[in-house]
Amino acid sequence: MSNERIEASLKRPATHPIKFPVPPSIRIPVGVNTGFTDAFPDADELLKLSMPGYSTSGNIAVVQMTVDCGGLCAHAEYVVLRKVGEQWQVVHRKVIWTS
Numbered sequence: 001m002s003n004e005r006i007e008a009s010l011k012r013p014a015t016h017p018i019k020f021p022v023p024p025s026i027r028i029p030v031g032v033n034t035g036f037t038d039a040f041p042d043a044d045e046l047l048k049l050s051m052p053g054y055s056t057s058g059n060i061a062v063v064q065m066t067v068d069c070g071g072l073c074a075h076a077e078y079v080v081l082r083k084v085g086e087q088w089q090v091v092h093r094k095v096i097w098t099s
Helices: 004-012
Strands: 048-051 060-068 076-083 089-098
Touching: none
Parallel strands: none
Antiparallel strands: 048 060, 060 076, 076 089
């Protein structure tokens, strides 16, 4: 699957947009109010990662990770990584928000 297809689906409006607040009986789809669910109807989750920010030494990086699993199932966190040899290892995770 191409990156262009994913990006296009997130920029396209949803076929059936959800208005907020959402009644309890309505399940909020993954990638709410975008064309993501239309383009990828079998997707259970949408994971978004930011571009990394690096320390001046270049051996520490921070990314923001957002997980959207539909309904009120979503969260975001900062992930701190340290480069050890040629590999990046997660050294800390900090939840920013959750629903």
